[in-house]
Amino acid sequence: MLLSATPIPVESATRIAPKVAAQIRPEIQALHPQLVTWRRQLHQNPELGFREEQTAALITHCLESWGIDYQTGIAKTGIVATIASTRPGPVLAIRADMDGLPIQELNEVPYRSQRAGVMHACGHDGHVAIALGTVYYLSQHRDDFVGTVKILFQPAEEGPGGAKPMIEAGVLENPRVNNIIGLHLWNNLPLGTVGVRAGAQMAGVETFHCTLKGKGGHGAIPHQTIDAIVVGAQIINALQTIVARNVNPLESAVVTIGEFHAGSAHNVIADSAYLSGTIRYFNPAFKGFFYQRIDSIIKGVCQCHGASYDLNYWEQYPPLVNNAQMVDLVRSVAEQVVETPAGVVPECQTMAAEDMAFFLQAVPGCYFFLGSANLEQGSAYPHHHPRFDFDESVLSMGVEMFVRCVEVYGHRFSP
Incomplete structure (x- = not known):
């Protein structure tokens, strides 16, 4: 795609870990190599907040090639993609942040950052890949859900914050968003787990x-x-x-x-x-x-x-506060996707902060953690560490979570 100067080898990561593969539908499993490719392209080319021009170019290239309606240039580099079902219903937003951090990467991997002093050390490259995979799948299965989905590709979560200016630009209007969900890859939890709670989840x-x-x-x-x-x-x-x-x-x-x-x-x-x-x-x-x-x-x-x-x-x-009804929806989906009910961590909190909180102030929603650490693979360094990385099996798991949430949401919340 646009960001890669040379082909990126993905053979070693095209297989999904058996512990999560069982509950991922075949169409999403087949998409996994592409998810890895997108993620690695983004990882090689990290960009700081409000400077995500190449990241936005990759996203818009994909959206155009799939015939997806979108708006760009929102809060400088933000993008909103809209996918309507064949059946009218409520509007659900999905948020994915795009920016990297001012950190020099120390990982010795083929896809390491090519920008000195800038790195995807918090998983936002994975968030974008998961959101792109979700857009693609939903665009190919418009009969399988009810209502409309808006995917919000947000700049500058790491600072000074892109959520608020996106809201002020009207991304929750035309059509009006009824609810919102989002996820964060989370190396404080192992692969195959989901952390979610009602009320305050982040500080x-x-x-x-x-x-x-x-x-x-x-x-x-x-x-x-x-x-x-x-x-x-x-x-x-x-x-x-x-x-x-x-x-x-x-x-x-x-x-x-x-x-x-x-x-x-x-x-x-x-x-x-x-x-x-x-x-x-x-x-x-x-x-x-x-x-x-x-x-x-x-x-x-x-x-x-x-x-x-x-x-x-x-x-x-502000504090990130989840809506109880939306948490119930996400939890019910997670219990279908993770290996056992014990894989759903019910009281998962952190004093870390997220500007997803502004979206959750504007409309009821749920932000959840998707476990991404793999000790055996060496992908368990904490967020914002120069050796941060994650098990890429989580990419397909993220798409499965989002798609199932969309499918359940339309039926549960339709008038």
Whole structure:
């Protein structure tokens, strides 16, 4: 296809692992080599958020060759494909994110990234391949489902976020989307499992940067200074009391300080310091709470020492909250696709965040995890690791999950 400069060998991955193959229909099994090819082409050519031009070109090339209606250039590089059944009914959206990460890949595989410092280290290449396979299958089987399916190829999930601008561009309208589903390949679960739960599945995320301003001086004459390092150290310790003493212990929340920079010499008291952090929580009621507490603590400590500060604080993604009815649909499908009922992990949560949350705020839906790790194959590194990879058998499993969800959804939710 468009992205590959040379043929990509896929023979070693064209067979689906026996543990998942039994419940995958023959037509999707036959599509598996193509799914692997798409995924490897995308993996070799990762692109950062809002720069997914070649990725979008591959997608539109496929859609055009299949005669699928689509819109492109949404939120810069986003694409929406629409497939109508032969029978009218509700509208279901399926979301797939497209972007890579600013990571140098360390995997020694034929399909390793060809772009220095950029890598698909979170499975988005697999998400696009699964979505393309779903589009193709549904376009060839329009009599087998009811209603309309909109496939949303979304840019910039890793930041600054493409879901919200896609919604603002009207992707949930014309026709109006009734419900939405999506999946994330998940190396925290083994191949052949599905993680899904009603309610909050992923965390809301907020971020802050803060510059502290003191008064520098000689390390031997501290009384003439306002030590920005001492101020910063006290702030960092005090911020940990927010979760420990202000959050109900039955709730889950995290305040992490990831950066603290100050000083230039062993005998110089720093006149400024910089710190930044991330906040995570499941309960949407916490919106605004952490900003107030963080600002109050920083202000109080600075006042005690005569320092000043500049605080930049912003809300990135809200908590990802699944609708109970849509979770029931996905769970019922998963129980047909995974090897045993034990393969459905019912209380699968993570403090990681996802801008799929904005879609789920707009329409009821379900986002689920599809286990993709294979220890024997060496594909079990965590997400965002420079050696991240996954068992490509999960690609066919993802298409089967989406197709079955579409088929069940149209009948279950038709008027």
